[in-house]
Amino acid sequence: MIILIGAEKGGAGKSTIATNIAVHLAQHAVDLVLVDTDAQATSARFIERRDDTQTRPSIPCVQKTGDVSSTLRDLARRYQVVIADAGGRDSREMRSAMAVADLMLIPTRASQADLETLPKVNDLVSLARGLNPELKATAVLSMAPTNPTIREVQDARELFSQFDQLTLADTTICERKVYRDALLSGNGVVELGNSQARAEIQLLAQEFFELDHV
Ligand SMILES: Nc1ncnc2c1ncn2[C@@H]1O[C@H](COP(=O)(O)OP(=O)(O)OP(=O)(O)O)[C@@H](O)[C@H]1O
Numbered sequence: 001m002i003i004l005i006g007a008e009k010g011g012a013g014k015s016t017i018a019t020n021i022a023v024h025l026a027q028h029a030v031d032l033v034l035v036d037t038d039a040q041a042t043s044a045r046f047i048e049r050r051d052d053t054q055t056r057p058s059i060p061c062v063q064k065t066g067d068v069s070s071t072l073r074d075l076a077r078r079y080q081v082v083i084a085d086a087g088g089r090d091s092r093e094m095r096s097a098m099a100v101a102d103l104m105l106i107p108t109r110a111s112q113a114d115l116e117t118l119p120k121v122n123d124l125v126s127l128a129r130g131l132n133p134e135l136k137a138t139a140v141l142s143m144a145p146t147n148p149t150i151r152e153v154q155d156a157r158e159l160f161s162q163f164d165q166l167t168l169a170d171t172t173i174c175e176r177k178v179y180r181d182a183l184l185s186g187n188g189v190v191e192l193g194n195s196q197a198r199a200e201i202q203l204l205a206q207e208f209f210e211l212d213h214v
């Protein structure tokens with residue numbers, strides 16, 4: 001299975017979600033590889049820091065830019081799950097990955113600037129489905145305010161009915177310092193002490209995978 005984490009907006013939490021889902025699946029004995037298609041190498045550097053800890057189980061990581069479709073296909077023959085982190089915004093990497101992915105997760109902040117990019121994402125998904133009719137595309141609200149009096153998340157959810165090519169994950173990823181700490185320390189939030197962040201990643205993964213309890 002090939003999962004692409006991509007978006008039309010930079011800094012929306014793609015690498016955060018890619019690395020956290022990877023660690024969570026690896027904890028459940030899923031044989032996976034993380035593919036960093038971003039020249040900025042956020043995920044690849046995360047894996048280096050993880051290896052430096054010498055305590056966390058290592059996760060295989062491949063860096064590949066440009067047309068990544070054949071690399072993803074090859075890796076999908078060797079691994080149960082391939083997680084591709086697409087950097088920045090609309091890119092050759094993201095488009096070529098969309099041609100072969102089974103699932104695209106689209107981290108989106110519940111802000112106007114992010115939500116305004118969704119019509120374009122919706123069009124890109126429609127285009128990709130011409131080549132890859134099986135592509136599932138699901139937005140994930142990310143970096144959401146934890147303050148329940150802020151209606152942004154609810155407003156964003158209501159907006160989604162407009163996008164015929166996209167579904168919206170039930171799980172929202174909130175803005176929590178532990179996500180930044182995790183990215184910088186080579187950990188997944190499932191390995192750290194914040195039970196709310198851990199639950200978010202577990203619930204998000206549960207929407208797409210049936211994991212054995214280990
Ligand atoms: N849920 C969150 N809570 C707190 N901080 C977050 C969260 N998600 C991401 N961040 C922080 O926001 C910044 C951008 O996140 P990240 O690198 O995951 O985004 P990205 O979409 O991969 O960015 P790029 O477009 O540059 O690849 C990072 O410093 C990250 O630690």
Ligand SMILES: [Mg+2]
Nearest residue numbers: 014015042087
């Ligand atoms: Mg990134």
